[in-house]
Amino acid sequence: MIGGVLNLDQLFTAINETIYMTLVSLVLATILGLLIGILLYCTQTGGLFQNKIINRVIDVIINVLRAIPFIILLIILIPFTKLIVGTMLGATAALPSLVFA
Template sequence: MLTNLFPALKLEELWQATYETFYMTILALVGTFIFGILLGLLLYLTMRGGIWENKFINLIVASFVNIFRAIPFIILILLLFPFTNFLMGTIRGPNAALPALIIGAAPFYGRLVEIALKEVDKGVVEASKAMGAKTRTIIFRVLLPESMPALISGITVTAIALIGYTAMAGVIGAGGLGNYAYYFGFQRRDFDVVLVCTIVIVVIVFIFQFIGDYIANKIDKR
């Protein structure tokens, strides 16, 4: 049916490209969640009035976050080619795209984590400190649980951004739907392939948005 409507489309290649997009997005999302939480916690804990108040560390982390948020992703990929080649042994394919995807998205999510943590009732944090709770306990028993709905909403927004990043990474050989749309669609003037890839990416975005909203609503106890 699809091949009749879109004669240049090859289903096997489309499924492979879709799998690669999911593969890159999910693995990068896991890495982004971990590093984003760490960055957000550092920004929150070392800020003025924070548990670990430290202007120097806060400035360094904030500068790192701001710099990497400011660099356009397509340029970031090119800048990270030597690092990617050293780390992964190649600059092509889905695995090679992961370092750039994580480094590009983690600072963005880190800021969202910081915002979510700032929304936690300071009275609850102060009460925990007054009862002698250690910093680790405050982080894992107060800050993260209380901010979890906002953290899930933030990672959902980040996931959608990552899907767009994978499409850009595909243009320089990372694989996925971006790669398929550009090399097998645009460059060959087979715009039906570009259209189908666009539709699939939109569907993937809706899937991630639905899952993220569902989880956030489930754990939101307000």
């Protein structure tokens, strides 16, 4: 909206771009996730391609990547945590993020 006028062409272009980015990232993340999951499953003890080293490395990478959204949430909620709890450090400071997670 520029000068109180809504430009529908720009709005529809932005909506189309958003849908495109969402669908492409969804497809790529699904394919990558399935491949990594299958590799993790096949390399476990007793798996089809048993390999403890590869399995452990993939497991660590997955667990680190899974924590990133929560770390971002912790950072975003720092001002709110400071306001409510009075501190940004310690177990008590993590409570607001755990409640909203």
